[in-house]
Amino acid sequence: MTAPPSQADLPSRVAALCAHLRSAHGFRLGPGETAAALAALGAVNLGRRREVRDALRAVLTASREEGRVFDAAFDTFFRQGEAPAPLRLPPLLPQTEAPLPPPPPAPASQTGDEGAAQPTPAGQAVAGEDDGDAPTPTHPNPEREAEGEPDAPAPLLHARRSPNAGAGGGVTTPEDDLAELLRAAGALVRAVELGRGRRLVPRPVGSRLDARRTLRSAARTAGDPARLRWLGRPRRAPRFLLVLDGSRSMGPHAARLLRFAHALHLRSRRVEVYAFSTDLTRLTPHLRRAVPGAALTLPDLGGAWGGGTRIGENLLRLAREERGRVTRDTVVLILSDGLDTGEPETLTRALRDLRARAGMLVWLSPLASLPGYQPVQRAVAAALPLLDAFLPAASLRDLHALGGRLQR
Helix, strand or coil: CCCCCCCCCHHHHHHHHHHHHHHHHCCCCCHHHHHHHHHHHCCCCCCCHHHHHHHHHHHHCCCHHHHHHHHHHHHHHCCCCCCCCCCCCCCCCCCCCCCCCCCCCCCHHHHCCCCCCCCCCCCCCCCCHHHCCCCECCECCHHHHHCCCCCCCCCCCCCCCCCCCCCCCCEEECCCCHHHHHHHHHHHHHHCCCCECCCCEEECCCCEECHHHHHHHHHHHCCCCCCCCEEECCECCCEEEEEEECCHHHCHHHHHHHHHHHHHHHHCCCEEEEEECCCEEECHHHHHHCCCCCCEEECCCHHHCCCCCCHHHHHHHHHHHCHHHCCCCEEEEEECCCCCCCCHHHHHHHHHHHHHHCCEEEEEEHHHHCCCCCCCCHHHHHHHHHCCEEEECCCHHHHHCHHHHHCC
């Protein structure tokens, strides 16, 4: 370097180089990288141009392409004496001008005497002389900004654009049949049998003699084992995971099955409840806060209630995101009519995943209680080979019969 920068001028030159690389070429450089570059220069000989360039390149570039751009920029900022100016390389991130939105239509009062508004090219002002200072979305009022007056907050617009979206709003169901539902839920809890656990525990009657406890008991009767002790494997208490279809096609059945889920939650604390329509949400926290005997009121469930039906996608999401809630002690109950708008392959993948980890996989359908019903829906036909049971659930009678039908 024939004209090396002075020690006092070096920080400003390096900072300017970093700013140029960031603004003109899109380098991701900030104050930290600038400080690191200055620190790197403290370890090299500033009188040797190559060492300075290599040190800055090592800190300020992240790829080979950025290295070529850096070399050209470095030659510009630290050009030797009368050396010719280096070639200008195109920026890595080309800058393009975003097109302006189309101009708003002129008010009738302004166009009444002047005829119809003439079309203008995009990006040009269309307002007349009187509107020259009027603020637009892309040209805020400079006087207002100078006065420090904050702009009016933009209103938040909430729209449900999808035709499958629900109408929104809370969910309220009466509890007039809670007593009947509690009896049905209790029968279901008592009837489900998932087999025996692996661990041997003391039991009044078992399959293996507990020799240690038997001998200890015999010490109280002069060595006579008058009473035998036994070990056995206890019954595995089931967990329930209910996935309730809250789509429009379920109609009044969705509210009844929601009350049944609430009743099952009151009968057993090992119950998880989810609802889905186009989205999936967990209802268990709401059910825990519900007051028994009062109307069950839920907040706006968004896309999980009152919209279209996406069974496969939501079950796949449940299987992946709530994996820890499905174990070999879990009975998964899918409460749906099976009128799905999704792909059966997605549903099959989700059910295969749930079946591999759950103790029992059951589908309860309100349509299955109709006379002459045939499971011809695409979702139901795809699910049947993976289910342990496919049962009707359209009335209180069907819910009362669940325990007997699932009893093994």
